[in-house]
Amino acid sequence: MTRPTREQIGFAASTIWFTIPAPGSWTEDGECRRHPGYADLFTDAQSFEQADLPLTICADCPVAVQCLAYGQSLRADGVWGGELLKHGSVQRRLPYRRAS
Numbered sequence: 001m002t003r004p005t006r007e008q009i010g011f012a013a014s015t016i017w018f019t020i021p022a023p024g025s026w027t028e029d030g031e032c033r034r035h036p037g038y039a040d041l042f043t044d045a046q047s048f049e050q051a052d053l054p055l056t057i058c059a060d061c062p063v064a065v066q067c068l069a070y071g072q073s074l075r076a077d078g079v080w081g082g083e084l085l086k087h088g089s090v091q092r093r094l095p096y097r098r099a100s
């Protein structure tokens with residue numbers, strides 16, 4: 001499954017929460033709503049380097065569980081619920097290894 005284009009998901013406002021319909025009212029409490037200027041960082045992150053700032057914002061979010069479940073249900077890419085997703089699958093950082 002390919003990532004939907006912004007037009008397909010109705011991306012027209014400054015944050016994802018104003019344009020992606022989500023069940024319930026939990027989106028109102030998302031920490032990212034306090035940082036609308038960073039919306040692209042959440043949706044465009046494809047690596048942990050790109051995800052560092054949004055993941056930091058998610059760390060203080062009271063609705064991360066709901067957000068992660070929703071992102072996974074959409075098979076989304078980017079940062080959702082304090083995780084980096086690719087096609088809805090949680091990505092993990094590779095463990096650091098020292099060069100020998």
Ligand code: SF4
Nearest residue numbers: 030032058061067081
């Ligand atoms: S978990 Fe992160 S992306 Fe989801 S609502 Fe909270 S701050 Fe936003």
